[in-house]
Amino acid sequence: MNTGKSHTMYPSTSGTSVVGLVYDGGVMLAADSLGSYGSLARFRDVKRLFKVTDKAALACSGDIADYQFIREVIEQKVRDDVCGGYTRELNAGALHCWLTRVLYNRRSRFDPLWLECVVAGYKDDEPFLGYVDKIGTAFEAKEVATGFGLHFAVPMIREAREKKQNLSCDEARKLLTECLKVLYYRDCRAHFKYQLADITPEGVTIHDDLNLKKETNWEVANYISGYE
Amino acid sequence: MALEMMMSGPDYMRDPRKHQFSPYANNGGTSVAIAGDDFVMIASDTRLSRGFNIFSREQDKVFPLTPKTMMASSGCWADVLTLNKVLQARLTMYSHEHHDMMSTTAVAQLLSTMLYWRRFFPYYVSNILAGIDEEGKGVVYHYDPVGHMEKLTFSATGESVSQIQPLLDNQIGGLNMLGVKPPTMTKDLARQLIHDAFVSAAERDINTGDGIIIHTITKDGKTEETVKLRRD
Numbered sequence: 127m128n129t130g131k132s133h134t135m136y137p138s139t140s141g142t143s144v145v146g147l148v149y150d151g152g153v154m155l156a157a158d159s160l161g162s163y164g165s166l167a168r169f170r171d172v173k174r175l176f177k178v179t180d181k182a183a184l185a186c187s188g189d190i191a192d193y194q195f196i197r198e199v200i201e202q203k204v205r206d207d208v209c210g211g212y213t214r215e216l217n218a219g220a221l222h223c224w225l226t227r228v229l230y231n232r233r234s235r236f237d238p239l240w241l242e243c244v245v246a247g248y249k250d251d252e253p254f255l256g257y258v259d260k261i262g263t264a265f266e267a268k269e270v271a272t273g274f275g276l277h278f279a280v281p282m283i284r285e286a287r288e289k290k291q292n293l294s295c296d297e298a299r300k301l302l303t304e305c306l307k308v309l310y311y312r313d314c315r316a317h318f319k320y321q322l323a324d325i326t327p328e329g330v331t332i333h334d335d336l337n338l339k340k341e342t343n344w345e346v347a348n349y350i351s352g353y354e
Numbered sequence: 355m356a357l358e359m360m361m362s363g364p365d366y367m368r369d370p371r372k373h374q375f376s377p378y379a380n381n382g383g384t385s386v387a388i389a390g391d392d393f394v395m396i397a398s399d400t401r402l403s404r405g406f407n408i409f410s411r412e413q414d415k416v417f418p419l420t421p422k423t424m425m426a427s428s429g430c431w432a433d434v435l436t437l438n439k440v441l442q443a444r445l446t447m448y449s450h451e452h453h454d455m456m457s458t459t460a461v462a463q464l465l466s467t468m469l470y471w472r473r474f475f476p477y478y479v480s481n482i483l484a485g486i487d488e489e490g491k492g493v494v495y496h497y498d499p500v501g502h503m504e505k506l507t508f509s510a511t512g513e514s515v516s517q518i519q520p521l522l523d524n525q526i527g528g529l530n531m532l533g534v535k536p537p538t539m540t541k542d543l544a545r546q547l548i549h550d551a552f553v554s555a556a557e558r559d560i561n562t563g564d565g566i567i568i569h570t571i572t573k574d575g576k577t578e579e580t581v582k583l584r585r586d
Contacts, residue, residue, distance in 0.1 A: 136375070230432055233377045234475070257409070261377055262432035265402055267410045276407045 137189035137240040139163050141174045142315040143275030144185040145305050146244045147283050148253045148268045149298035152326035153246040155255075156302050157185045158310070160317035167317070175321045177330040179204055182218040182247035183323040184225075187272040188260065189240035196228070196239060218247030218325075222256040222264065230262025242272035247325045271305075274313040279305035295324070303341070310338055318342065378478045379404055382561025383415050383428030384512035386548050387484040388526065389492030390539040393572045396484035396494075397548045398426045398512075399556070399583060400565040411564040411585065418576070419445055420455040423485030424569055425465070428512035429499070430478035437477045441468065458485030462495040462503065470501030480511040490573050507539070514555035514562045521551055541570065549581060556583045 139161045146155040161169030174193055175185035178200055186193040200221070207216055222245040232239050238260045245256045257272070258264045269283040286293065286301050293301065302322065309316045318338040324331045382403045387396040398415035401408060416426045417438050425441070427434040444464060448456045456464070462483050469477060476499045483495040496509040508526045510518035523529040525547055528536035537543060548568055556563040566581045 226432075226435065230436055233432070236375075236377070238375055238377075259432075260375075261379055261430075262435065263379055263381065263404070263409075263430075264435060265410050265413060265431070280407075 137192075139168060139172075139190045140240075140315075141172065141187045141190055141193070142313055143271060143273040143279065143309055144175070144187050144242070144244045145271045145275045145279040145283075145302060145309075146185070146246050146255050146269070147293070147298055147302060148255050149293040149295060151295060152298075152324060153248075153253045153255050154298050154302055155183055155185050155244060155246040155323040155325070156306055156320055157187070158306065158317040158320040160315065160319070161190045162315045165314070167315075170317060170319065173321060173334070175323055175332065177323070177332055178221060178247075179215040179217070180329040181215060181249075181325075182221050182245060183325055183330050183332070184221065184243060184245055185321075185323070186241045186243045188242050192239040192241050196225075196241065196243075199228075217249050218245050218254040218256070219249030221245050221247075222254070222258060222266075225258045226262055226264040229258055229260055233261040244270050244272060246323065247330070248327065251327065253325075274309055274316070275305070278308050278312060282308065299324075303338070307338055307341055310342060378430045379432065380429065380478075380513075380561075381409070381431035381434075382513045383413075384510070384514040384518065384552070384555055384559070384562045385415060385426030385428055385480075385482050386508075386510045386518060386522070386551055387426065387482045387494040388508045388522070388539060388544040388547065389484065389494045389506075390541065390544060392486075392490060392492065393541055393544075393570060394484040394486065394492030394494065395541070395544045395548060395568060395570050396424050396426050396482065397552070397566050397568040398428065399552060399562045400567060400580075401561065401563045402431060403561050406560070408564075414567050416567060416569050419461055419483075420458075420485075421575070422455070422571060423458045423461050423483060424571060424576070426482045426484070426511070427479050429480050433477040433479045437468070437479055437481075441465065444468070458483075458487050458493060461485070462493075462505075465495075466497060466501045466503040468501075469497060469499065473500050476500050480515070482509050482511050484569075484571065486571055486573055492571070510551070512562075514559045517555045517558060518551045521554070522547065545579075552581075552583060 144157040157175045161172040242259045256266045257270045271279040322333045385398040400412050402410040402413040481497040487493045494506045496504045508522050528534050552566045563583045568579045570577045
């Protein structure tokens with residue numbers, strides 16, 4: 127199709143999985159901080175998780191540039207809401223709904239924002255965790271992941287929930303770190319540095335510069351042979 | 355898909371290392387509707403998937419439109435959400451203008467028109483609309499993604515249509531049997547058929563499963579029932 131104008135139809139610098147889960151008393155969200163350029167681990171400290179308001183946090187995988195663009199738009203929206211004197215700040219449900227419309231519109235114009243987003247937070251005092259992708263597929267669930275996380279993290283969380291329905295804050299944190307560890311072991315585009323957001327009715331806490339390196343063990347790597 | 359071929363040539367010409375953008379996805383889902391003399395039942399499974407991934411095990415795909423109509427949609431979930439949102443807005447505008455709810459027949463025609471409006475960039479959605487008409491009878495409308503509409507008394511759509519539709523044709527339509535009169539539809543029979551149809555579909559189709567939500571509409575209002583399905 128030659129329209130005289132060409133749109134980005136594939137990502138360049140991209141981030142891999144995001145994992146999120148709802149636990150008893152809040153929502154947790156985690157993403158590593160690697161910006162891959164194809165198979166090159168190009169940027170090792172790109173933040174792709176941010177606090178939107180006291181009631182919402184957003185993390186994206188996919189094109190980092192598109193993420194940074196949408197972050198700017200959302201941050202301006204939040205500033206407009208504050209300056210406009212709106213008493214109810216943008217909650218996670220509203221953000222998720224808005225993001226779905228924006229991404230669907232862009233895909234319909236064949237100029238997609240190459241993203242898979244996870245929105246975490248609160249909607250009317252109820253914990254909220256939702257997913258939206260570049261074509262506008264959106265849903266809510268108790269556990270959500272993007273990219274490789276869909277294959278590795280989601281089954282781990284669902285299995286944990288089958289053993290114990292409600293997870294405590296500590297259990298959730300432990301489970302999420304375990305998921306990231308598995309992803310770091312198996313996903314070539316994953317990294318040991320990560321960010322984690324904990325959203326409770328009190329607000330959003332973001333833990334930056336967390337590290338998985340001490341928890342991983344690569345000793346068995348020496349026993350793998352036959353691929354030289 | 356024809357649209358993709360038109361844009362980028364055949365797939366063997368594409369760079370295998372690069373991502374190709376497609377505006378559509380198949381998120382599975384199956385719906386069934388059966389009408390009776392004074393009721394209509396509309397049901398869908400609750401699995402939302404893409405490829406081998408299960409996104410959600412509890413996604414209802416039947417949407418309430420008016421007190422007397424409901425729509426079940428499946429296919430590309432992004433389009434399902436959008437179509438539903440636009441349709442809801444149109445119904446609200448109508449009710450504000452006319453101080454009345456739109457009739458089932460009018461909703462049915464509106465849906466067809468809205469689908470055809472996007473004829474050359476279609477909503478990739480299979481719809482069934484179920485409701486109570488002006489005479490108080492149960493009716494079912496079946497659509498294709500570009501707006502072809504057919505009024506029926508029973509129908510299946512979505513991922514498992516090829517498994518369920520022949521079953522309904524046989525059990526409700528009395529087709530392919532000699533000397534058998536089609537049964538009079540009751541709520542019990544409809545519920546039983548819907549249950550059996552989904553159980554068999556979930557057995558064979560990986561994109562159908564987890565659960566069924568069965569909605570019943572009568573002149574007195576709506577009720578719903580949830581039934582479990584296999585989750586593997």
